[in-house]
Amino acid sequence: MDQALGLRETPHRREPRNSRQLGAVVLPPVRVICVSSGKGGVGKSNIVVNLACAFDLMGKKVLVLDADLGLANIDVLLGLTPKENISHVLEGKRQLREVLVNGPGNIRIMPASSGVQELTRLTDEQKLQFLQLLDELETDVDILLVDTAAGISDTVLYFNLAAHERVVVVTPEPTSLTDAYALIKVLYTRHGERHFRILANSVHNEKAGKSIFAQISKVADHFLDGISLDFLGSIPNDPDVPRAVLRQQALVEAFPNAPAARAFITIAEKIMKSAPHPNNGTVQFFWKRLLKV
Ligand SMILES: Nc1ncnc2c1ncn2[C@@H]1O[C@H](COP(=O)(O)OP(=O)(O)OP(=O)(O)O)[C@@H](O)[C@H]1O
Numbered sequence: 001m002d003q004a005l006g007l008r009e010t011p012h013r014r015e016p017r018n019s020r021q022l023g024a025v026v027l028p029p030v031r032v033i034c035v036s037s038g039k040g041g042v043g044k045s046n047i048v049v050n051l052a053c054a055f056d057l058m059g060k061k062v063l064v065l066d067a068d069l070g071l072a073n074i075d076v077l078l079g080l081t082p083k084e085n086i087s088h089v090l091e092g093k094r095q096l097r098e099v100l101v102n103g104p105g106n107i108r109i110m111p112a113s114s115g116v117q118e119l120t121r122l123t124d125e126q127k128l129q130f131l132q133l134l135d136e137l138e139t140d141v142d143i144l145l146v147d148t149a150a151g152i153s154d155t156v157l158y159f160n161l162a163a164h165e166r167v168v169v170v171t172p173e174p175t176s177l178t179d180a181y182a183l184i185k186v187l188y189t190r191h192g193e194r195h196f197r198i199l200a201n202s203v204h205n206e207k208a209g210k211s212i213f214a215q216i217s218k219v220a221d222h223f224l225d226g227i228s229l230d231f232l233g234s235i236p237n238d239p240d241v242p243r244a245v246l247r248q249q250a251l252v253e254a255f256p257n258a259p260a261a262r263a264f265i266t267i268a269e270k271i272m273k274s275a276p277h278p279n280n281g282t283v284q285f286f287w288k289r290l291l292k293v
């Protein structure tokens, strides 16, 4: 965990630049949003896929990073079959653009599942080479959504610390609440991370979502001094979610009028209306933090 701690101390974090200056062109900052949970199976990958579609419908350029070490979920959810992943780029066998997969709309997916662990073990020279490769993405991304594995492994913590915004998913199951709290607690106590957004998934109604938020926020406020939890909203339990999964389509695409699809649109709009993180919003910056360059 010392490495992850060092990540927070990297000088790049203090760069004041917020917008992206690329030659004569100034672009708005990239928003890097990490979705994690603590407990598995609470809907993270579905949330990432559907928020990606919602942002795409809003005209944003979206890149999804499938950072789940276990099963590559995003591709299965979208019926895609990536042949290569980031590890092939790291081995020098493929160009970065060759491993990106086109999803629905203009969404692109970076399959990282089997390369993520290697990323944290690169030599300094390899890290710089990889960062240079990322340059080509800089003008093509407004939002980078990161789908992490469940739990509080080092890799999950790395992605949470490197991202600009953290969304923690909870469901009405009591274990989802305790596991989400465990994730928040470790990020706060060991790494000083204070800002989290709570997204209640699979809830009966909005009131139930707010009640879950109230519970986690009460405990966090009591035990974690100075923590800042925001309620991002609720996604209803909706039978169209598993139906869309079976079709290997995003819900927002397959059943745009489903209650959960409408909730995803509302949440995407809420995220876009909120101010971006004041840190340096570039794709490179995120990776620099992740790789500790
Ligand atoms: N709002 C919802 N309503 C109904 N079912 C849902 C909802 N959200 C997710 N599900 C179902 O829950 C299951 C798990 O979802 P998903 O794979 O997105 O979870 P995950 O958190 O990414 O899991 P893992 O931790 O294994 O990566 C899926 O079968 C999905 O259909």
Ligand SMILES: [Mg+2]
Pocket: 044, 045, 046, 068, 073, 147, 148
């Ligand atoms: Mg998943």
